[in-house]
Amino acid sequence: MEYVCSVVRGGKQQAAETAGDQPRVAVIFNPSKQGVENLRKAITEVAALQGFAEPLWIETTVDDPGKGMAHEARESKVDLVIAAGGDGTVRSVAAGLRDSGLPMGIVPIGTGNLFARNVDIPVNDMRDAVVLAFSGLDRAVDVVVADITRPNGDTETHTSLVMAGIGIDATMISSTNPDLKKRVGWLAYVDAGLRALPASKPYRAYYRTDAGRLHRSKVSTILVANLGYLPGNIELIPDAQLDDGRLDMAVLQPRNFLEWLFIWRKVTWENPVLRKSAIGRQIMDLTGGSRRREIVYSRGRSVDIEIGEGAEEFEIDGDEFGTVVSARFTVDPAALIIRVPSLD
Structure with missing residues:
Protein backbone atom coordinates (compact mmCIF):
# COMPACT_ATOMS: atom_id res chain seq x y z
CA MET A 1 0.00 0.00 0.00
CA GLU A 2 2.85 2.43 0.84
CA TYR A 3 4.41 1.69 -2.53
CA VAL A 4 1.16 2.40 -4.34
CA CYS A 5 0.67 5.66 -2.45
CA SER A 6 4.22 6.79 -3.18
CA VAL A 7 3.71 6.07 -6.86
CA VAL A 8 0.51 8.08 -6.86
CA ARG A 9 2.16 10.98 -5.04
CA GLY A 10 5.12 10.86 -7.38
CA GLY A 11 2.84 10.77 -10.37
CA LYS A 12 0.88 13.77 -9.11
CA GLN A 13 4.08 15.73 -8.49
CA GLN A 14 5.38 15.01 -11.96
CA ALA A 15 1.99 15.87 -13.47
CA ALA A 16 1.98 19.19 -11.64
CA GLU A 17 5.31 20.05 -13.22
CA THR A 18 3.87 19.41 -16.69
CA ALA A 19 0.26 20.48 -16.16
CA GLY A 20 -0.14 21.24 -19.83
CA ASP A 21 0.30 17.54 -20.60
CA GLN A 22 -2.40 16.37 -18.20
CA PRO A 23 -5.64 15.07 -19.68
CA ARG A 24 -8.66 17.23 -18.97
CA VAL A 25 -12.20 16.34 -17.95
CA ALA A 26 -15.38 18.39 -18.14
CA VAL A 27 -18.17 17.55 -15.73
CA ILE A 28 -21.64 18.55 -16.91
CA PHE A 29 -24.00 18.29 -13.97
CA ASN A 30 -27.54 19.11 -12.95
CA PRO A 31 -27.23 21.43 -9.92
CA SER A 32 -30.77 20.63 -8.77
CA LYS A 33 -29.94 17.00 -7.99
CA GLN A 34 -29.11 15.79 -4.52
CA GLY A 35 -25.51 14.84 -3.77
CA VAL A 36 -23.74 17.52 -5.81
CA GLU A 37 -21.20 18.21 -3.04
CA ASN A 38 -20.38 14.51 -2.78
CA LEU A 39 -20.10 14.44 -6.58
CA ARG A 40 -17.57 17.30 -6.56
CA LYS A 41 -15.50 15.59 -3.89
CA ALA A 42 -15.49 12.19 -5.58
CA ILE A 43 -14.63 13.51 -9.05
CA THR A 44 -11.91 15.83 -7.76
CA GLU A 45 -10.27 12.99 -5.82
CA VAL A 46 -10.49 10.42 -8.61
CA ALA A 47 -9.35 12.91 -11.26
CA ALA A 48 -6.20 13.60 -9.22
CA LEU A 49 -5.51 9.90 -8.75
CA GLN A 50 -5.96 9.31 -12.48
CA GLY A 51 -3.53 12.10 -13.35
CA PHE A 52 -6.13 14.51 -14.73
CA ALA A 53 -5.96 18.27 -14.45
CA GLU A 54 -8.45 20.14 -12.26
CA PRO A 55 -11.95 19.31 -13.61
CA LEU A 56 -13.93 21.83 -15.61
CA TRP A 57 -17.38 22.13 -13.99
CA ILE A 58 -20.33 23.14 -16.19
CA GLU A 59 -23.86 23.47 -14.79
CA THR A 60 -26.95 22.65 -16.81
CA THR A 61 -29.91 25.01 -16.86
CA VAL A 62 -33.67 24.69 -17.13
CA ASP A 63 -33.54 25.95 -20.72
CA ASP A 64 -30.58 23.76 -21.69
CA PRO A 65 -30.24 20.45 -19.85
CA GLY A 66 -26.86 19.63 -21.37
CA LYS A 67 -26.49 19.88 -25.15
CA GLY A 68 -25.01 23.38 -25.20
CA MET A 69 -22.73 22.47 -22.30
CA ALA A 70 -21.44 19.49 -24.28
CA HIS A 71 -20.59 21.83 -27.15
CA GLU A 72 -18.76 24.06 -24.66
CA ALA A 73 -16.79 21.05 -23.42
CA ARG A 74 -15.84 20.12 -26.97
CA GLU A 75 -14.64 23.65 -27.66
CA SER A 76 -12.54 23.48 -24.48
CA LYS A 77 -10.62 20.53 -25.98
CA VAL A 78 -11.18 18.19 -23.04
CA ASP A 79 -10.34 14.50 -23.24
CA LEU A 80 -13.35 13.21 -21.33
CA VAL A 81 -16.86 14.44 -20.56
CA ILE A 82 -18.79 13.21 -17.54
CA ALA A 83 -22.56 13.61 -17.51
CA ALA A 84 -23.85 13.70 -13.93
CA GLY A 85 -27.63 13.73 -13.54
CA GLY A 86 -30.69 11.81 -14.59
CA ASP A 87 -31.69 10.44 -17.98
CA GLY A 88 -32.53 13.93 -19.25
CA THR A 89 -29.03 15.21 -18.53
CA VAL A 90 -27.38 12.13 -19.98
CA ARG A 91 -29.50 12.29 -23.14
CA SER A 92 -28.86 15.99 -23.69
CA VAL A 93 -25.11 15.70 -23.17
CA ALA A 94 -25.07 12.73 -25.54
CA ALA A 95 -26.84 14.86 -28.16
CA GLY A 96 -24.04 17.42 -27.90
CA LEU A 97 -21.31 14.77 -28.11
CA ARG A 98 -22.90 12.82 -30.95
CA ASP A 99 -20.39 11.89 -33.69
CA SER A 100 -17.57 13.73 -31.86
CA GLY A 101 -15.57 10.66 -30.83
CA LEU A 102 -15.20 12.18 -27.36
CA PRO A 103 -15.90 9.60 -24.61
CA MET A 104 -18.71 10.20 -22.14
CA GLY A 105 -18.69 8.86 -18.61
CA ILE A 106 -21.95 8.72 -16.67
CA VAL A 107 -22.57 9.34 -12.97
CA PRO A 108 -26.30 8.64 -12.45
CA ILE A 109 -27.85 10.89 -9.82
CA GLY A 110 -31.40 10.94 -11.18
CA THR A 111 -34.48 8.90 -10.33
CA GLY A 112 -34.99 6.49 -13.23
CA ASN A 113 -31.41 6.25 -14.57
CA LEU A 114 -32.69 3.97 -17.34
CA PHE A 115 -29.67 4.21 -19.61
CA ALA A 116 -27.18 3.67 -16.78
CA ARG A 117 -29.06 0.57 -15.62
CA ASN A 118 -29.10 -0.89 -19.13
CA VAL A 119 -25.31 -0.60 -19.51
CA ASP A 120 -24.45 -1.77 -15.96
CA ILE A 121 -23.22 1.55 -14.63
CA PRO A 122 -23.58 1.62 -10.80
CA VAL A 123 -26.66 3.59 -9.80
CA ASN A 124 -26.32 3.22 -6.03
CA ASP A 125 -22.59 3.86 -5.56
CA MET A 126 -21.48 7.28 -6.73
CA ARG A 127 -17.76 6.70 -6.26
CA ASP A 128 -17.82 3.45 -8.23
CA ALA A 129 -19.59 5.27 -11.06
CA VAL A 130 -16.98 8.05 -10.94
CA VAL A 131 -14.10 5.57 -11.08
CA LEU A 132 -15.79 3.84 -14.02
CA ALA A 133 -16.21 7.16 -15.83
CA PHE A 134 -12.44 7.68 -15.72
CA SER A 135 -11.17 4.13 -16.17
CA GLY A 136 -13.93 2.14 -17.89
CA LEU A 137 -13.85 0.69 -21.38
CA ASP A 138 -14.91 2.75 -24.37
CA ARG A 139 -17.96 1.39 -26.20
CA ALA A 140 -19.52 2.82 -29.34
CA VAL A 141 -23.33 2.83 -29.12
CA ASP A 142 -26.18 3.87 -31.39
CA VAL A 143 -28.22 7.03 -31.00
CA PRO A 254 -54.67 -4.60 -26.26
CA ARG A 255 -58.45 -4.56 -26.69
CA ASN A 256 -59.41 -5.00 -23.05
CA PHE A 257 -58.07 -5.28 -19.53
CA LEU A 258 -57.42 -9.02 -19.88
CA GLU A 259 -55.11 -8.37 -22.81
CA TRP A 260 -53.24 -5.80 -20.71
CA LEU A 261 -52.64 -8.66 -18.27
CA PHE A 262 -51.25 -10.75 -21.13
CA ILE A 263 -48.84 -7.93 -21.97
CA TRP A 264 -47.79 -7.72 -18.33
CA ARG A 265 -47.15 -11.48 -18.29
CA LYS A 266 -45.09 -11.21 -21.44
CA VAL A 267 -42.77 -8.40 -20.28
CA THR A 268 -42.32 -9.70 -16.71
CA TRP A 269 -42.30 -13.48 -17.24
CA GLU A 270 -42.08 -14.62 -20.84
CA ASN A 271 -39.43 -12.16 -22.06
CA PRO A 272 -37.05 -12.17 -19.07
CA VAL A 273 -37.51 -15.83 -18.07
CA LEU A 274 -39.27 -18.28 -20.42
CA ARG A 275 -37.78 -17.23 -23.76
CA LYS A 276 -34.23 -17.71 -22.45
CA SER A 277 -34.47 -21.51 -22.37
CA ALA A 278 -35.68 -24.20 -24.75
CA ILE A 279 -38.17 -25.53 -22.21
CA GLY A 280 -39.46 -22.02 -21.58
CA ARG A 281 -40.01 -21.43 -25.29
CA GLN A 282 -41.94 -24.70 -25.50
CA ILE A 283 -44.15 -23.53 -22.64
CA MET A 284 -44.75 -20.27 -24.52
CA ASP A 285 -45.77 -22.18 -27.63
CA LEU A 286 -48.13 -24.43 -25.68
CA THR A 287 -49.81 -21.46 -23.97
CA GLY A 288 -50.11 -19.45 -27.18
CA GLY A 289 -47.61 -16.78 -26.11
CA SER A 290 -45.82 -16.70 -29.46
CA ARG A 291 -49.10 -16.25 -31.37
CA ARG A 292 -50.72 -13.51 -29.33
Missing part, protein backbone atom coordinates in the same frame (compact mmCIF):
# COMPACT_ATOMS: atom_id res chain seq x y z
CA VAL A 144 -31.91 7.25 -31.94
CA VAL A 145 -32.85 10.40 -33.83
CA ALA A 146 -36.48 11.53 -33.66
CA ASP A 147 -37.84 14.07 -36.16
CA ILE A 148 -41.27 15.04 -34.84
CA THR A 149 -44.11 17.23 -36.07
CA ARG A 150 -46.20 19.23 -33.62
CA PRO A 151 -49.96 19.84 -34.00
CA ASN A 152 -49.25 23.37 -35.30
CA GLY A 153 -46.92 22.03 -38.00
CA ASP A 154 -43.64 22.92 -36.29
CA THR A 155 -40.89 20.35 -36.64
CA GLU A 156 -38.18 19.44 -34.11
CA THR A 157 -35.31 16.98 -33.87
CA HIS A 158 -34.46 15.16 -30.65
CA THR A 159 -32.27 12.24 -29.66
CA SER A 160 -32.92 9.17 -27.53
CA LEU A 161 -30.64 6.63 -25.89
CA VAL A 162 -33.22 4.25 -24.38
CA MET A 163 -36.66 4.49 -25.98
CA ALA A 164 -39.29 6.94 -27.16
CA GLY A 165 -43.02 6.40 -27.14
CA ILE A 166 -46.29 7.81 -28.42
CA GLY A 167 -49.42 7.01 -26.45
CA ILE A 168 -50.27 5.79 -22.98
CA ASP A 169 -46.63 5.50 -21.85
CA ALA A 170 -46.19 9.23 -22.53
CA THR A 171 -49.50 10.03 -20.84
CA MET A 172 -48.36 8.06 -17.81
CA ILE A 173 -45.07 9.98 -17.65
CA SER A 174 -46.75 13.35 -18.03
CA SER A 175 -49.06 12.54 -15.11
CA THR A 176 -46.31 11.31 -12.78
CA ASN A 177 -46.29 13.12 -9.44
CA PRO A 178 -42.92 14.95 -9.27
CA ASP A 179 -42.82 14.93 -5.47
CA LEU A 180 -43.52 11.22 -5.37
CA LYS A 181 -40.86 10.68 -8.03
CA LYS A 182 -38.28 12.41 -5.83
CA ARG A 183 -39.22 10.22 -2.87
CA VAL A 184 -39.54 6.78 -4.44
CA GLY A 185 -37.85 7.12 -7.83
CA TRP A 186 -39.07 4.97 -10.73
CA LEU A 187 -41.86 3.46 -8.58
CA ALA A 188 -43.72 6.75 -9.09
CA TYR A 189 -44.34 5.63 -12.68
CA VAL A 190 -46.29 2.64 -11.36
CA ASP A 191 -48.63 4.99 -9.53
CA ALA A 192 -49.05 7.10 -12.68
CA GLY A 193 -49.69 4.00 -14.77
CA LEU A 194 -52.43 2.77 -12.47
CA ARG A 195 -54.12 6.17 -12.78
CA ALA A 196 -53.64 6.52 -16.53
CA LEU A 197 -54.65 3.02 -17.64
CA PRO A 198 -58.39 3.15 -16.79
CA ALA A 199 -58.85 6.41 -18.70
CA SER A 200 -56.71 5.48 -21.68
CA LYS A 201 -58.22 5.17 -25.15
CA PRO A 202 -56.54 3.63 -28.19
CA TYR A 203 -55.74 5.81 -31.18
CA ARG A 204 -55.53 5.13 -34.89
CA ALA A 205 -51.93 4.99 -36.09
CA TYR A 206 -50.20 4.40 -39.41
CA TYR A 207 -46.68 3.03 -39.11
CA ARG A 208 -43.94 1.23 -40.99
CA THR A 209 -40.34 0.14 -40.55
CA ASP A 210 -37.85 1.02 -43.28
CA ALA A 211 -39.66 1.08 -46.64
CA GLY A 212 -41.92 -1.82 -45.70
CA ARG A 213 -45.66 -2.21 -45.74
CA LEU A 214 -47.72 0.53 -44.15
CA HIS A 215 -49.68 -0.80 -41.19
CA ARG A 216 -52.88 0.71 -39.83
CA SER A 217 -54.08 -0.21 -36.39
CA LYS A 218 -55.74 1.02 -33.21
CA VAL A 219 -52.95 1.11 -30.63
CA SER A 220 -52.43 2.13 -27.04
CA THR A 221 -48.81 3.05 -27.59
CA ILE A 222 -45.92 2.63 -30.01
CA LEU A 223 -42.40 2.41 -28.63
CA VAL A 224 -39.19 2.85 -30.62
CA ALA A 225 -36.20 1.58 -28.69
CA ASN A 226 -32.45 1.36 -28.50
CA LEU A 227 -32.69 -0.64 -25.27
CA GLY A 228 -35.53 -2.62 -23.79
CA TYR A 229 -34.95 -3.18 -20.08
CA LEU A 230 -36.91 -1.29 -17.40
CA PRO A 231 -36.52 -1.39 -13.60
CA GLY A 232 -38.46 -4.09 -11.79
CA ASN A 233 -37.16 -6.88 -14.05
CA ILE A 234 -39.37 -5.70 -16.91
CA GLU A 235 -37.98 -6.75 -20.28
CA LEU A 236 -40.16 -4.71 -22.57
CA ILE A 237 -38.28 -5.28 -25.83
CA PRO A 238 -36.04 -8.35 -25.41
CA ASP A 239 -34.07 -8.18 -28.66
CA ALA A 240 -33.11 -4.50 -28.44
CA GLN A 241 -29.33 -3.96 -28.62
CA LEU A 242 -27.67 -0.58 -28.28
CA ASP A 243 -24.96 -1.25 -30.86
CA ASP A 244 -26.61 -3.25 -33.65
CA GLY A 245 -27.45 -0.36 -35.97
CA ARG A 246 -31.16 -1.16 -35.72
CA LEU A 247 -34.27 0.26 -34.09
CA ASP A 248 -36.70 -2.01 -32.27
CA MET A 249 -40.40 -1.14 -32.37
CA ALA A 250 -43.08 -2.47 -30.04
CA VAL A 251 -46.74 -1.85 -30.86
CA LEU A 252 -49.06 -2.35 -27.89
CA GLN A 253 -52.63 -2.95 -29.04
CA ARG A 293 -50.99 -10.05 -30.92
CA GLU A 294 -51.41 -7.70 -27.94
CA ILE A 295 -47.80 -6.66 -28.40
CA VAL A 296 -46.07 -6.89 -31.77
CA TYR A 297 -42.35 -6.42 -32.41
CA SER A 298 -40.47 -5.35 -35.53
CA ARG A 299 -37.01 -4.03 -36.39
CA GLY A 300 -35.45 -1.70 -38.92
CA ARG A 301 -33.18 1.26 -39.55
CA SER A 302 -36.08 3.70 -39.61
CA VAL A 303 -39.62 3.91 -38.23
CA ASP A 304 -42.37 6.22 -39.48
CA ILE A 305 -45.49 6.88 -37.39
CA GLU A 306 -48.46 9.08 -38.20
CA ILE A 307 -51.42 9.70 -35.92
CA GLY A 308 -54.71 9.07 -37.69
CA GLU A 309 -56.63 11.86 -35.99
CA GLY A 310 -55.62 14.55 -33.52
CA ALA A 311 -52.36 14.46 -31.54
CA GLU A 312 -50.89 12.10 -28.95
CA GLU A 313 -48.55 12.49 -26.00
CA PHE A 314 -44.85 11.89 -26.72
CA GLU A 315 -42.00 10.89 -24.41
CA ILE A 316 -38.28 10.29 -24.71
CA ASP A 317 -36.27 8.25 -22.19
CA GLY A 318 -38.86 8.79 -19.49
CA ASP A 319 -39.30 12.55 -20.00
CA GLU A 320 -42.47 14.13 -21.39
CA PHE A 321 -42.15 16.01 -24.68
CA GLY A 322 -45.63 17.37 -25.35
CA THR A 323 -47.84 16.14 -28.19
CA VAL A 324 -47.09 15.13 -31.78
CA VAL A 325 -49.01 14.27 -34.93
CA SER A 326 -46.20 12.35 -36.61
CA ALA A 327 -42.65 11.17 -36.00
CA ARG A 328 -39.82 9.67 -38.01
CA PHE A 329 -37.14 7.73 -36.15
CA THR A 330 -33.75 6.85 -37.60
CA VAL A 331 -30.65 5.27 -36.10
CA ASP A 332 -27.22 6.91 -36.06
CA PRO A 333 -24.98 3.84 -35.66
CA ALA A 334 -22.00 3.94 -33.27
CA ALA A 335 -22.48 7.71 -32.88
CA LEU A 336 -21.62 7.94 -29.18
CA ILE A 337 -18.68 6.66 -27.12
CA ILE A 338 -19.54 5.76 -23.52
CA ARG A 339 -17.52 4.38 -20.63
CA VAL A 340 -18.77 0.97 -19.47
CA PRO A 341 -17.52 -1.78 -17.13
CA SER A 342 -17.31 -4.40 -19.90
CA LEU A 343 -17.91 -4.82 -23.62
CA ASP A 344 -20.19 -7.86 -23.22
